[in-house]
Amino acid sequence: xxxxxxxxxxxxxxxxxxxxxxxxxxxxxxxxxxxxxxxxxxxxxxxxxxxxxxxxxxxxxxxxxxxxxxxxxxxxxxxxxxxxxxxxxxxxxxxxxxxxxxxxxxxxxxxxxxxxxxxxxxxxxxxxxxxxxxxxxxxxxxxxxxxxxxx
Amino acid sequence: xxxxxxxxxxxxxxxxxxxxxxxxxxxxxxxxxxxxxxxxxxxxxxxxxxxxxxxxxxxxxxxxxxxxxxxxxxxxxxxxxxxxxxxxxxxxxxxxxxxxxxxxxxxxxxxxxxxxxxxxxxxxxxxxxxxxxxxxxxxxxxxxxxxxxxxxxxxxxxxxxxxxxxxxxxxxxxxxxxxxxxxxxxxxxxxxxxxxxxxxxxxxxxxxxxxxxxxxxxxxxxxxxxxxxxxxxxxxxxxxxxxxxxxxxxxxxxxxxxxxxxxxxxxxxxxxxxxxxxxxxxxxxxxxxxxxxxxxxxxxxxxxxxxxxxxxxxxxxxxxxxxxxxxxxxxxxxxxxxxxxxxxxxxxxxxxxxxxxxxxxxxxxxxxxxxxxxxxxxxxxxxxxxxxxxxxxxxxxxxxxxxxxxxxxxxxxxxxxxxxxxxxxxxxxxxxxxxxxxxxxxxxxxxxxxxxxxxxxxxxxxxxxxxxxxxxxxxxxxxxxxxxxxxxxxxxxxxxxxxxxxxxxxxxxxxxxxxxxxxxxxxxxxxxxxxxxxxxxxxxxxxxxxxxxxxxxxxxxxxxxxxxxxxxxxxxxxxxxxxxxxxxxxxxxxxxxxxxxxxxxxxxxxxxxxxxxxxxxxxxxxxxxxxxxxxxxxxxxxxxxxxxxxxxxxxxxxxxxxxxxxxxxxxxxxxxxxxxxxxxxxxxxxxxxxxxxxxxxxxxxxxxxxxxxxx
Numbered sequence: 001x002x003x004x005x006x007x008x009x010x011x012x013x014x015x016x017x018x019x020x021x022x023x024x025x026x027x028x029x030x031x032x033x034x035x036x037x038x039x040x041x042x043x044x045x046x047x048x049x050x051x052x053x054x055x056x057x058x059x060x061x062x063x064x065x066x067x068x069x070x071x072x073x074x075x076x077x078x079x080x081x082x083x084x085x086x087x088x089x090x091x092x093x094x095x096x097x098x099x100x101x102x103x104x105x106x107x108x109x110x111x112x113x114x115x116x117x118x119x120x121x122x123x124x125x126x127x128x129x130x131x132x133x134x135x136x137x138x139x140x141x142x143x144x145x146x147x148x149x150x151x
Numbered sequence: 152x153x154x155x156x157x158x159x160x161x162x163x164x165x166x167x168x169x170x171x172x173x174x175x176x177x178x179x180x181x182x183x184x185x186x187x188x189x190x191x192x193x194x195x196x197x198x199x200x201x202x203x204x205x206x207x208x209x210x211x212x213x214x215x216x217x218x219x220x221x222x223x224x225x226x227x228x229x230x231x232x233x234x235x236x237x238x239x240x241x242x243x244x245x246x247x248x249x250x251x252x253x254x255x256x257x258x259x260x261x262x263x264x265x266x267x268x269x270x271x272x273x274x275x276x277x278x279x280x281x282x283x284x285x286x287x288x289x290x291x292x293x294x295x296x297x298x299x300x301x302x303x304x305x306x307x308x309x310x311x312x313x314x315x316x317x318x319x320x321x322x323x324x325x326x327x328x329x330x331x332x333x334x335x336x337x338x339x340x341x342x343x344x345x346x347x348x349x350x351x352x353x354x355x356x357x358x359x360x361x362x363x364x365x366x367x368x369x370x371x372x373x374x375x376x377x378x379x380x381x382x383x384x385x386x387x388x389x390x391x392x393x394x395x396x397x398x399x400x401x402x403x404x405x406x407x408x409x410x411x412x413x414x415x416x417x418x419x420x421x422x423x424x425x426x427x428x429x430x431x432x433x434x435x436x437x438x439x440x441x442x443x444x445x446x447x448x449x450x451x452x453x454x455x456x457x458x459x460x461x462x463x464x465x466x467x468x469x470x471x472x473x474x475x476x477x478x479x480x481x482x483x484x485x486x487x488x489x490x491x492x493x494x495x496x497x498x499x500x501x502x503x504x505x506x507x508x509x510x511x512x513x514x515x516x517x518x519x520x521x522x523x524x525x526x527x528x529x530x531x532x533x534x535x536x537x538x539x540x541x542x543x544x545x546x547x548x549x550x551x552x553x554x555x556x557x558x559x560x561x562x563x564x565x566x567x568x569x570x571x572x573x574x575x576x577x578x579x580x581x582x583x584x585x586x587x588x589x590x591x592x593x594x595x596x597x598x599x600x601x602x603x604x605x606x607x608x609x610x611x612x613x614x615x616x617x618x619x620x621x622x623x624x625x626x627x628x629x630x631x632x633x634x635x636x637x638x639x640x641x642x643x644x645x646x647x648x649x650x651x652x653x654x655x656x657x658x659x660x661x662x663x664x665x666x667x668x669x670x671x672x673x674x675x676x677x678x679x680x681x682x683x684x685x686x687x688x689x690x691x692x693x694x695x696x697x698x699x700x701x702x703x704x705x706x707x708x709x710x711x712x713x714x715x716x717x718x719x720x721x722x723x724x725x726x727x728x729x730x731x732x733x734x735x736x737x738x739x740x741x742x743x744x745x746x747x748x749x750x751x752x753x754x755x756x757x758x759x760x761x762x763x764x765x766x767x768x769x770x771x772x773x774x775x776x777x778x779x780x781x782x783x784x785x786x787x788x789x790x791x792x793x794x795x796x797x798x799x800x801x802x803x804x805x806x807x808x809x810x811x812x813x814x815x816x817x818x819x820x821x822x823x824x825x826x827x828x829x830x831x832x833x834x835x836x837x838x839x840x841x842x843x844x845x846x847x848x849x850x851x852x853x854x855x856x857x858x859x860x861x862x
Contacts, residue, residue, distance in 0.1 A: 033357070044798060087355045097222070099544065129806035138777060
């Protein structure tokens with residue numbers, strides 16, 4: 001166990017955990033931000049996607065110790081009022097069904113569009129195929145991404 | 152016992168009677184937090200268990216069904232608001248308490264929430280509306296027939312107007328009208344429109360709370376090791392290394408019951424989940440797998456084919472199938488295989504339970520809140536009123552969350568530890584422990600008459616039956632024939648079941664037997680059409696009188712230019728099914744791209760009666776199709792008595808890149824609403840396989856299938 005100082009969404013908190021604990025559980029169970037979700041534990045579904053220094057990462061396989069001193073952003077920190085262009089497009093297209101994977105979908109889409117503001121359909125497919133949705137919101141995710149490109 | 156002061160309602164009269172909502176605000180419970188951003192602090196008066204109106208004109212509607220993605224979070228309030236005559240975009244939606252007396256069944260299964268609740272919800276809205284009108288009539292000293300309710304106010308002919316907030320106190324004192332007039336569907340303003348869902352914004356910023364997010368002071372986290380061979384029991388174990396992991400507090404044996412069979416596990420309880428999982432890895436357990444670890448995939452299919460030669464139990468019969476098959480010159484026969492499937496909702500199974508001396512509390516994602524209440528009350532010998540159920544949003548259900556097994560584990564561990572316990576299953580637990588969608592062998596036989604009509608058809612289902620997994624009864628029940636239509640006008644038609652009992656636990660999976668049987672039935676009808684040298688869609692129409700099937704088939708033919716010429720390298724296939732009352736026909740278009748065959752467009756035409764929220768129905772159909780298409784490409788396999796595929800790396804669910812264009816056409820109807828949550832799933836596999844045949848001349852009779860191996 002060790003005291004680890006985390007900076008999440010611009011706020012710092014110190015938690016006493018096993019440095020090997022995946023960041024996901026530190027965020028959820030110790031810092032109390034539950035928007036980041038547990039889906040598979042092997043970085044295959046993307047529900048746990050957060051940003052480390054602005055880059056998307058799978059928090060279920062990233063050790064807490066390795067993120068000390070880095071800036072972590074979770075879905076709660078993506079925007080202040082649920083008004084990031086991707087969030088707005090998600091609401092306009094009524095994307096979520098159960099909603100459980102959507103933090104990961106939105107975080108992944110926002111980072112992807114930051115890097116590639118004008119993607120082709122194929123590029124959208126490739127970038128978003130890494131985040132899984134069992135409800136099958138894919139047609140709406142595609143539409144929402146296109147809307148946020150145009151806004 | 153339950154602290155009655157926490158109850159938000161004081162019951163004043165019987166079921167449809169009045170409930171006064173206590174004006175002061177109590178501390179928010181877990182479930183209330185879900186809707187915290189929409190809450191009001193104004194005093195509010197309940198007109199019945201679904202409707203409460205504030206003197207500030209706020210309208211709160213209590214939704215009695217859990218939301219797992221199906222969209223009833225919005226469509227249930229839409230039905231109430233329609234009759235109540237209020238602005239649906241201004242209402243506050245709250246989940247109701249779990250209370251069978253007040254709300255009847257609250258189980259979210261089989262696409263029932265709209266079809267069974269429609270009249271009840273309309274009546275609730277209309278009752279309150281009439282009480283508000285009566286209160287206005289009294290005030291103005293005129294007859295109720297001279298009052299009109301609209302947009303949250305009552306008006307009269309001389310232009311006076313009183314808002315619902317001004318009327319609610321007087322209205323709540325009135326007798327409840329017994330048979331309030333329901334609106335003429337032609338006057339519907341909300342029903343039939345695509346109203347945005349109020350749960351959507353909570354699901355784009357991480358605010359929506361799911362069972363796994365429950366945080367109860369003092370709770371322990373549990374991770375449970377179970378034998379991968381489903382009925383394995385613990386012979387001996389050593390927990391000394393596990394107990395050394397920092398944070399680990401206890402190791403307890405536990406068990407969960409599923410369809411009459413108890414399944415053992417060894418749980419590690421810790422003050423955080425990660426520690427519990429690390430402790431679990433350090434356990435040493437010897438399992439007695441009772442020889443079940445000898446069973447593999449091959450034996451299952453060998454057994455199924457062997458048993459397909461037996462007579463089976465008749466589940467439906469018309470004409471004389473034996474005679475008709477015997478007199479046929481040629482018996483056409485085909486066998487179809489569908490594998491076991493896992494539900495894999497994105498939120499793994501979890502439950503948080505606190506079993507206390509004289510009360511209990513549950514927090515979690517469940518399709519059956521009242522079932523969990525009864526289960527806990529019965530198991531711990533307390534009154535149901537002493538069990539508080541906090542049901543949250545569900546991170547997917549698909550049938551898996553109708554069971555109580557994972558709740559039983561949390562309850563048992565809380566009882567043993569004397570603290571609240573949150574059990575979280577890993578993805579591997581979720582995928583390897585089941586219960587699963589049953590695998591199925593379907594053997595179909597038919598004889599065509601000289602004029603190319605089907606004279607006889609026998610469809611035999613060889614599978615496990617969910618309702619009959621335990622005990623010695625080996626007679627197949629009608630559940631086994633789900634999804635096999637008996638509407639085709641075939642003079643000699645027989646559906647038979649050969650019940651198999653296996654150690655693999657099975658349960659309800661989205662569309663249930665409609666997810667397996669139509670693959671065989673609708674592919675076989677297609678095979679017969681080609682043998683009869685008739686267009687498969689015309690072949691179906693020629694055998695149907697049912698106007699709903701005829702309508703969806705005719706419309707899907709139009710929408711897809713079915714009878715038009717095919718482009719080179721394109722194939723189309725059709726299938727039709729009825730599920731939960733909804734009738735639908737689907738055309739799948741496939742394209743040849745090199746060695747690969749790709750489904751490029753899926754068109755579904757639905758007749759599901761009155762449609763409450765068309766956008767939600769479209770979303771449900773899209774989701775059903777995507778889940779159905781995933782089940783064409785992927786399945787589970789059994790080896791040494793256990794499931795081989797453990798996680799998404801080996802059991803890949805469909806991705807956005809594999810998703811074809813989807814068009815959903817909802818037909819106008821004034822018939823009562825049918826269920827919409829599974830529409831589209833049953834037809835994907837057969838329509839796709841039929842399209843592959845049209846393109847390649849090759850029949851797909853075994854799922855899963857890799858479409859790059861056909862050409």
